[in-house]
Amino acid sequence: MLDLALIRSEPERVTRALARRGVAADAVEAVLDLDERWTERQEVREALRLRRRRAAEEVARARTEGRTSEPFEAAGRQVAEELAQVERQAAALEAARAQALLALPNLPATDAPPDAPEPAAEAAGHHQAPTPPPWPKPFPPLHHADLVATLGLAATAGSAGHGFIVWRGRGARLIRALTDFMLDVHTREFGFEEVRAPAPATREALFGSAHLPLLAGKIYRVDAAPLAGDAAKPEEQRGAGAPLFLAPRAEPHLAGLYAGQVLDASRLPVRLVAAGPAFRREAGGGGAAARGLVRLHQFDTVELYIFAAPEQGEEELARAADAAEAIPARLGLPHRRRPRAARALSHAAAKTIDIDVWSPGMRAEQRADGTRASSEGTWLPVAAISAFTDYQARRTNTRYRSASGRARLVHTLGGAAVALPHLVAALLESGQEADGSVRLPPALAGYVGQEVLHAAPADES
Incomplete structure (x- = not known):
């Protein structure tokens, strides 16, 4: 499959190359869109993880100081629920991105012709026949x-x-x-x-x-x-x-x-x-x-x-x-x-x-x-x-x-x-x-x- 880092850094180049294969630009855009949404969910996930750690710290501090920890525990449970939902969303986006990425074919080589040329007459091979050879025998060939x-x-x-x-x-x-x-x-x-x-x-x-x-x-x-x-x-x-x-x-x-x-x-x-x-x-x-x-x-x-x-x-x-x-x-x-x-x-x-x-x-x-x-x-x-x-x-x-x-x-x-x-x-x-x-x-x-x-x-x- 293609390198996701290449698609992120040079989307125009990838799009132009795949266009030579007849791949529509929206196929590349779909990968980038899913990747952007996945990245956003990752950022939200990290922020929620930070909030969860801070809530856990507040619970520990309250218990050490003899104060009630219930408000912090409730906040921690709420954050955990939000985090689980975001992780499910991120996993779904990651799977969709993987499928979109798999659908993209390899980039064609720069010297891959847009149309198949007829082979050159000087091509290597003693029996090379750039044009269809005539039937050399005095009877019609059988299938x-x-x-x-x-x-x-x-x-x-x-x-x-x-x-x-x-x-x-x-x-x-x-x-x-x-x-x-x-x-x-x-x-x-x-x-x-x-x-x-x-x-x-x-x-x-x-x-x-x-x-x-x-x-x-x-x-x-x-x-x-x-x-x-x-x-x-x-x-x-x-x-x-x-x-x-x-x-x-x-x-x-x-x-x-x-x-x-x-x-x-x-x-x-x-x-x-x-x-x-x-x-x-x-x-x-x-x-x-x-x-x-x-x-x-x-x-x-x-x-x-x-x-x-x-x-x-x-x-x-x-x-x-x-x-x-x-x-x-x-x-x-x-x-x-x-x-x-x-x-x-x-x-x-x-x-x-x-x-x-x-x-x-x-x-x-x-x-x-x-x-x-x-x-x-x-x-x-x-x-x-x-x-x-x-x-x-x-x-x-x-x-x-x-x-x-x-x-x-x-x-x-x-x-x-x-x-x-x-x-x-x-x-x-x-x-x-x-x-x-x-x-x-x-x-x-x-x-x-x-x-x-x-x-x-x-x-x-």
């Missing part, structure tokens, strides 16, 4: 959903309902191979440390990463209490009232890894990578937009996360974006890299670099936002690397001790690098052959154990 069916890679997960799939055989091996490939690139070439995080997360973890309270309606909640009729053990009953949530990504776990701690500056930057499932309730309905792997309630992703000193932020953002871009580049997939517009930034992000891959087979599909895709294909997002500055660290109270000995909030960065569904879609569509088979990129073939995925036998498709 990846058709290829998945033909190859027998996956099936609908009837046991879980709409929005879930079961990867089978070569499909499951493809997901595992892509995950291993990405982890090897990130750990061996870019120096990230691998982490295995649990699927569920606590409310505190999701609050720290800024997924809560904003995205509460999009996150699966797990009731931690035992099912009716279950004979839970005493140790299982402890904490049963605290719900867990299926993490929308590994970020809440990584962001909270050093919560409440002070790191030595010599340890920074700390670079982490985690692979695992991601869950989201918002996956849309049926129709063309939901066909195939475009919208799923559960999907696999590889995530990067970095703890850094403020002066390391820009270099680490570029490093993480390079690591994310290395995935489609090594796989030979046409892709683009571009900064995200300030108005489109996630709640905690100050700056984001997006990486998209080209999907040649979705040319007639409808995008998730309802717009029609190009007749030649469409771009699919696979990675988004963000700089969160100290926004998350203020929530998790994660600090580092600088050379001066002062404890300061760390800066955090991270994002998907990459999410598998869209990557698999582009991989299958780009590698398809006229006979329905898919030729895998050389960088991946060794992980899968074969160079070409052929159509599955009839009993497997």
